[in-house]
Amino acid sequence: MPATARDGVKLWYDSDPGTRPVLFLHGFASDSEQTWERTGWLRAVADRGHVVTDLRGHGQSERATTGYSPDELARDVLAVLDAAEVPAVDVVTYSMGGVVGWALARLAPARVRALALGGIGGTPVQRESMLRVQQALSGGEDLVPCIEGMAGHRLSGRPPARTLFAAGDDDEVAADARSFATSLNVPYVSLGRRNHFNAVSGRAFKTSALEFFDG
Numbered sequence: 001m002p003a004t005a006r007d008g009v010k011l012w013y014d015s016d017p018g019t020r021p022v023l024f025l026h027g028f029a030s031d032s033e034q035t036w037e038r039t040g041w042l043r044a045v046a047d048r049g050h051v052v053t054d055l056r057g058h059g060q061s062e063r064a065t066t067g068y069s070p071d072e073l074a075r076d077v078l079a080v081l082d083a084a085e086v087p088a089v090d091v092v093t094y095s096m097g098g099v100v101g102w103a104l105a106r107l108a109p110a111r112v113r114a115l116a117l118g119g120i121g122g123t124p125v126q127r128e129s130m131l132r133v134q135q136a137l138s139g140g141e142d143l144v145p146c147i148e149g150m151a152g153h154r155l156s157g158r159p160p161a162r163t164l165f166a167a168g169d170d171d172e173v174a175a176d177a178r179s180f181a182t183s184l185n186v187p188y189v190s191l192g193r194r195n196h197f198n199a200v201s202g203r204a205f206k207t208s209a210l211e212f213f214d215g
Helices: 030-036 070-083 097-107 128-134 140-150 177-184 204-215
Strands: 003-004 012-014 023-024 050-053 088-094 112-118 160-165 189-190
Touching: 003 070, 003 088, 012 070, 023 030, 023 097, 030 088, 050 070, 070 097, 070 140, 088 097, 097 112, 112 204, 128 140, 160 177, 160 204, 177 189, 189 204
Parallel strands: 023 050, 023 088, 088 112, 112 160, 160 189
Antiparallel strands: 003 012, 012 050
C-alpha cells in the first residue's frame, strides 16, 4: 500500500501493527523484501508486529530525483508511520538505513523507542562505495540522486534513543562499529565471521536486537 511523502512521492509500505511493532529500514540499493522478508526478520517479529517500507528510489517506492538527505528520508518514514497509524516503534536498520533511523529518532524522539543498527559504524557514507554498487546494477542510474543525497553523512552526536550496534567481524563497511559503540557507551554485538552482505540474516542479530528491545 502507498503512503505519500510531503513532496507527493509515493512510498510503498506494509504493516501489521501488533502489540509492539518493529520498523525496518534497509540499506542502499536494497529493499524490504531482500533485506527483511527473505532473511526471516518478519517471521521473527510475527508476535510483535512490523512496519516495512522501501525508501524512495528503492524497491516498490517511486523513483524521485530529489529528497535523499537523511532528514528528508526520515520525514518519508514519518509519513509511513502516520499512514500506518503506528504511534511508536522499535527500529531495526541495516547499513545506510542506520543513518535514516538515527535521523528519524532525532526528528521525532517520541516515535522511536529503541534502535538496533546493523552493518554501520561511525564512518561517513562513502560515495565511492555507493558508486561501485550503482555501477554493478542494471538500471542503477536511478540511484544517483540517493548517492548525491547521502554521501558524506554519518551518525553524529549522542544516540537519540536507546541504541545497539551489531556487525559482522568481516564487514569492511562497518569495521569501526565496535569502537564507535564503545565511544558512545552503548552495547555492541559481534555477528561472527560474517561480511556486509550476509550479516543481516544472522540469528545473532535477530536475537540480540529483540532482547535489547525487551531490556
